[in-house]
Amino acid sequence: MTKQKLTRPIIEAAILGFESQREKLAQQVAELRAMLDGGPKESAATPEPAKRKRRKMSAAGRKAIAEAQRKRWAASKKAAERSAPQAAPKPKRKLSAAGRAAIVAATKARWDRVRAEAAKKKPAAKKAAVKKAAVKTAPAVSKKAAVRKSAAKKSPVTAAKKAAPVKKAAVKKTAPIAAQTATEAAAQ
Numbered sequence: 001m002t003k004q005k006l007t008r009p010i011i012e013a014a015i016l017g018f019e020s021q022r023e024k025l026a027q028q029v030a031e032l033r034a035m036l037d038g039g040p041k042e043s044a045a046t047p048e049p050a051k052r053k054r055r056k057m058s059a060a061g062r063k064a065i066a067e068a069q070r071k072r073w074a075a076s077k078k079a080a081e082r083s084a085p086q087a088a089p090k091p092k093r094k095l096s097a098a099g100r101a102a103i104v105a106a107t108k109a110r111w112d113r114v115r116a117e118a119a120k121k122k123p124a125a126k127k128a129a130v131k132k133a134a135v136k137t138a139p140a141v142s143k144k145a146a147v148r149k150s151a152a153k154k155s156p157v158t159a160a161k162k163a164a165p166v167k168k169a170a171v172k173k174t175a176p177i178a179a180q181t182a183t184e185a186a187a188q
Helices: 008-037 059-083 097-121 123-153 156-187
Strands: none
Touching: none
């Protein structure tokens, strides 16, 4: 018989093989115990993978790293200080009184032209709007009267609840048209 020399890789492979066999055997034992007890199939003694230990740094190492970081910050601050004086901010521009007056005059003239063109285009539309406003307000008044009559028959609380929405709806529909015609009439 020849004796084989045991080298490091052979021993490591043997260890891995035996560990896998041990895990299989532990599983089989756990299953058999579960059959006897009726408990869980996995055993509590299942080996967990070993966690890697956290390496600690010496106080001297931390001190060296902190000092190097301070040097980097000092260098970056010096570079920032050198570039800052070169870029001087521009002075803020101011608008003269004459320039502001010219802008105001041009704006007023433009709005006068816009209003004049609008007045030329819609003289017939104004009359139609006045007629529509008169027609819309008349039914609203009759609805209000009908609501008031029915409110007199019912309790005051119920009448107030029902009368309020009708009143608001009528005001919303007719008020803007009436206000427009009044302002347009005053402008002419």
